[in-house]
Amino acid sequence: MSGGTWRHAPGFYEGDRPRIVTSRFEYEDSFTLERYLATDGYKGLRTALGRPATDVHDEVKNATVLGRGGAGFPAGNKWGLTPQGVWPRYLVVNGDESEPGTYKDRLLMERDPHQLIEGCLIASYAAGLSQCFLYIRGEMALAQERVAAALNEAYAAGYVGKNILGSKFSLDIVLHWGAGAYVVGEETALIESLEGNRGMPRLKPPYFPAAMGLYGQPTIVNNVETLANLPWLLQNGAPAYTAIGTATSPGTRMVAVSGHVNRPGVFEIINGTTTFRDLLYGDEFCQGIRNGNDLKAFVPGGGSAPWFTPDQLDLPFEASQVGPAGSMLGSGAIMVMDSTTDIPRAALTLTRFYAHESCGKCTPCREGGTWLERILSRVVDGKGTDADLDQLFEVGESICPGAFPHASNEKLGLAAVPFPYRMNTICFVGPSAYAPVHSALTLFRSEFEARVTKRKLISVTAVGQ
Amino acid sequence: MARLSEDNIRLAREIIGRYPKPRSATMPLLHLAQEQDGYITNEAMSHIGELVGATSAEVYGTASFYEMFKFEPVGKFLINICGTMSCALLGAEELMHHAEGRLGIKMGSTTADGKFTLERAECQAACTEAPCLQVNYRYRYRVTPQELDALIDDLSSGALDSEIPAHGTVAKVRQSIPADRGVGAVNPDDVTEGPAWLDGKAAL
Numbered sequence: 001m002s003g004g005t006w007r008h009a010p011g012f013y014e015g016d017r018p019r020i021v022t023s024r025f026e027y028e029d030s031f032t033l034e035r036y037l038a039t040d041g042y043k044g045l046r047t048a049l050g051r052p053a054t055d056v057h058d059e060v061k062n063a064t065v066l067g068r069g070g071a072g073f074p075a076g077n078k079w080g081l082t083p084q085g086v087w088p089r090y091l092v093v094n095g096d097e098s099e100p101g102t103y104k105d106r107l108l109m110e111r112d113p114h115q116l117i118e119g120c121l122i123a124s125y126a127a128g129l130s131q132c133f134l135y136i137r138g139e140m141a142l143a144q145e146r147v148a149a150a151l152n153e154a155y156a157a158g159y160v161g162k163n164i165l166g167s168k169f170s171l172d173i174v175l176h177w178g179a180g181a182y183v184v185g186e187e188t189a190l191i192e193s194l195e196g197n198r199g200m201p202r203l204k205p206p207y208f209p210a211a212m213g214l215y216g217q218p219t220i221v222n223n224v225e226t227l228a229n230l231p232w233l234l235q236n237g238a239p240a241y242t243a244i245g246t247a248t249s250p251g252t253r254m255v256a257v258s259g260h261v262n263r264p265g266v267f268e269i270i271n272g273t274t275t276f277r278d279l280l281y282g283d284e285f286c287q288g289i290r291n292g293n294d295l296k297a298f299v300p301g302g303g304s305a306p307w308f309t310p311d312q313l314d315l316p317f318e319a320s321q322v323g324p325a326g327s328m329l330g331s332g333a334i335m336v337m338d339s340t341t342d343i344p345r346a347a348l349t350l351t352r353f354y355a356h357e358s359c360g361k362c363t364p365c366r367e368g369g370t371w372l373e374r375i376l377s378r379v380v381d382g383k384g385t386d387a388d389l390d391q392l393f394e395v396g397e398s399i400c401p402g403a404f405p406h407a408s409n410e411k412l413g414l415a416a417v418p419f420p421y422r423m424n425t426i427c428f429v430g431p432s433a434y435a436p437v438h439s440a441l442t443l444f445r446s447e448f449e450a451r452v453t454k455r456k457l458i459s460v461t462a463v464g465q
Numbered sequence: 466m467a468r469l470s471e472d473n474i475r476l477a478r479e480i481i482g483r484y485p486k487p488r489s490a491t492m493p494l495l496h497l498a499q500e501q502d503g504y505i506t507n508e509a510m511s512h513i514g515e516l517v518g519a520t521s522a523e524v525y526g527t528a529s530f531y532e533m534f535k536f537e538p539v540g541k542f543l544i545n546i547c548g549t550m551s552c553a554l555l556g557a558e559e560l561m562h563h564a565e566g567r568l569g570i571k572m573g574s575t576t577a578d579g580k581f582t583l584e585r586a587e588c589q590a591a592c593t594e595a596p597c598l599q600v601n602y603r604y605r606y607r608v609t610p611q612e613l614d615a616l617i618d619d620l621s622s623g624a625l626d627s628e629i630p631a632h633g634t635v636a637k638v639r640q641s642i643p644a645d646r647g648v649g650a651v652n653p654d655d656v657t658e659g660p661a662w663l664d665g666k667a668a669l
Contacts, residue, residue, distance in 0.1 A: 053668075087657055087658055087659045088651045090651075100550050101592050102588075106590045106591075128660050128662075131650065138532075141603055142603070144636035145636045145638040151640050155642060155647075160646075161648060170648045170661075172649070172650075174640070176489075176493065177492070177493070177635070179534055180531050180532030181531050195488060196519070198527055215486060258592035259554050264593035264595070266593060303549070335550050335554070345553075349550045353550075
C-alpha cells in the first residue's frame with residue numbers, strides 16, 4: 001500500500017497480518033470521505049441495502065462478531081434481544097473509551113471515522129433502529145472533530161440522513177459528547193448520561209438496554225470497534241470473516257500493549273490464536289521487555305482484569321481460555337510490569353482510578369473503593385501494619401463476596417480461581433477497584449509484608465488502660 | 466455575559482432539536498456555556514434549564530457529576546497529567562512534581578496570573594505513549610520534564626494559540642445537519658411503528 005509510514009497517532013504498527021478495521025491507518029488523509037471512497041468505503045452499506053434487513057442481520061449473526069467493549073457478547077445476538085413490536089428502537093454507540101490501558105476506539109474514531117459511520121448505518125438497517133446517537137468521550141477533542149467533520153461530509157454526500165443512497169432507508173446520526181466520567185462507559189450509565197442525567201448505572205433487571213433503554217425504548221449499545229467491523233464483513237461476507245481467527249473468536253481485534261516493553265503499541269491481531277508471549281516478545285509486536293529485564297506481571301485485559309504472571313504467557317487471546325485461567329480479555333489492553341516494578345505502588349495507581357471514578361450509587365463501591373485506596377496508600381507510604389493487609393481482603397469481600405478470580409502460580413503453589421466473580425454492586429467499577437489489590441496481594445504478598453510494621457491492632461477499651 | 470448569547474441560543478435550539486427529548490441536550494449545552502465563559506456560571510445553568518425544561522438545580526445536578534465542567538474560573542490552559550498505571554510506570558509522578566515546581570503551584574490549583582491550571586488526570590487513552598498529558602484536551606505524548614518546560618514556554622508566549630484554543634472549547638468542528646437532509650428526532654411519543662425499510666425487501 002502507498003502512503004508511506006506516516007502516522008498521525010503514534011503507536012500503531014500494521015505488521016504483516018490481515019487487517020479488517022485498521023486497513024486505512026497508514027494514509028495521511030484516512031479520515032476524509034475522498035480517501036474512504038477510494039478505498040472501498042461505503043461498499044458494505046451498498047451491499048447491505050441491496051438485501052432485506054433480516055438477511056443482513058443473519059450475516060452478522062453467522063459471523064459471530066463478538067462485542068469489543070469488554071463483555072464479548074456477540075453483536076448479532078444482542079440485536080435480537082429487542083422485544084417484538086415495540087418501536088422506535090435506538091442505536092447508541094459507546095465511544096466513551098476510558099478503561100485504563102485501552103487505546104483503540106480513539107484511534108478508530110480519529111483515523112477512520114467514516115468506517116464507524118458506515119458500521120452505524122449497517123447496524124441500524126439490520127436491526128431496524130430509527131435513530132443513532134454516537135457518544136464520544138468528552139476528553140477526546142480530535143476524535144470529536146474528526147467524527148463531526150466526517151458526519152458533515154456524509155450528510156452532504158447522501159450517505160447519512162433522508163433516503164440514504166436514494167433508498168427507503170433513512171437515519172440520522174447525532175454526535176453526542178461526554179464530559180469526563182469513566183462509569184459512563186457502562187451501557188445503562190451511558191443511556192442515563194444521554195438523557196441528560198448524572199451518569200449512574202441503572203438497576204438490573206432488565207439486564208440489557210435492548211429490552212428497555214433510551215427513553216424506555218429498546219436500545220442497542222455497541223462499542224466503536226464492534227461497529228467498525230461491519231463494513232468489511234458485509235463486503236466480504238461471514239465466511240471470509242470466520243476464516244480469520246478461531247471458531248469461538250473469529251476475526252481480528254485491536255490490542256494496546258503498554259508499560260515496560262521495548263515497543264509499546266496498538267496492534268490489530270488475529271483473534272483467538274495470538275498468545276501473550278507473541279505479543280510481549282514477538283518481533284512484529286512489542287519486541288521484549290525493556291532493558292532486557294525479566295517480566296514480573298501483566299494486566300491482560302484492561303485495568304479491571306486480574307493480573308497474570310509469566311506462568312500465563314502461553315495463553316492465547318481467547319476468552320474461553322483466559323476466563324478459566326482467572327482473568328478476562330476485557331477491552332484489549334495489556335499493561336506490562338518488569339522486574340523493577342514496585343508492585344504495591346502499581347496496584348495503587350489502578351485502585352485510585354476506580355475509587356475516584358465510583359459514581360457513588362452502590363455503597364460497597366463508594367465506601368469500599370475509598371477504603372481500599374486509603375489502606376493501600378498507607379501501606380505504600382510505609383505507614384501500614386500487617387492487619388491492614390487482611391483488612392484489604394475484608395473490604396474486597398464486601399464488594400465481591402466469595403472467592404475472587406486469580407491466576408495460578410507454580411512458585412506459590414496456587415491454583416487458578418476462574419473468572420467471573422460474584423458482586424454486591426450494579427456495575428463493575430467496585431470489583432475493578434478490588435481486582436488489582438487482590439491480584440497484587442495474592443501473587444506478591446511478600447512485597448507488601450516488607451513494607452508494613454508487624455503489630456497487632458490494639459483494641460482501645462478505656463483511656464489509661 | 467453569563468446567560469447564553471444570541472448566537473449560542475440559536476445553536477442551542479438546533480442541538481435540542483436533534484434529540485427526542487430536550488433534556489438530552491443538557492450536556493452539549495453545558496459545553497456551549499463553558500465554551501462561552503471558560504467555566505459554567507449559575508446564570509448559564511438557569512438559562513440551560515429554561516431551554517431544556519429542567520430546574521437549575523437539576524442542571525447543576527447533572528453538571529456536577531462530570532469532571533470537565535468547572536464552576537469557577539480555571540487557567541487559560543488546563544494541563545491534565547495522566548497518573549494511571551501505564552503513565553505511572555513510566556514517570557508520571559516525576560512529571561507532576563516537575564510541573565508543580567516549574568509553575569510554583571500544587572496539582573489542582575491555578576497560577577496567580579490565571580494562565581495555567583494543573584490537574585492530575587486519570588487514563589487518557591494514550592497508554593502506549595506514556596507518560597502523556599493534555600492541554601485543553603489536546604495530547605502531548607511521551608513527555609519528558611524538558612519537553613514540559615518547552616511546552617509551558619510555548620503556551621506562555623502564545624506560540625500554540627492557533628492549535629490550542631483557550632479552556633472551554635473542546636472540539637473546534639461542530640456537527641451540522643442540513644435541513645433538507647436530516648430525518649429529525651424520532652420521538653417515542655409520536656412514533657409507534659417500525660421503520661419503513663423493515664418490509665422484508667431490499668432497500669435499494
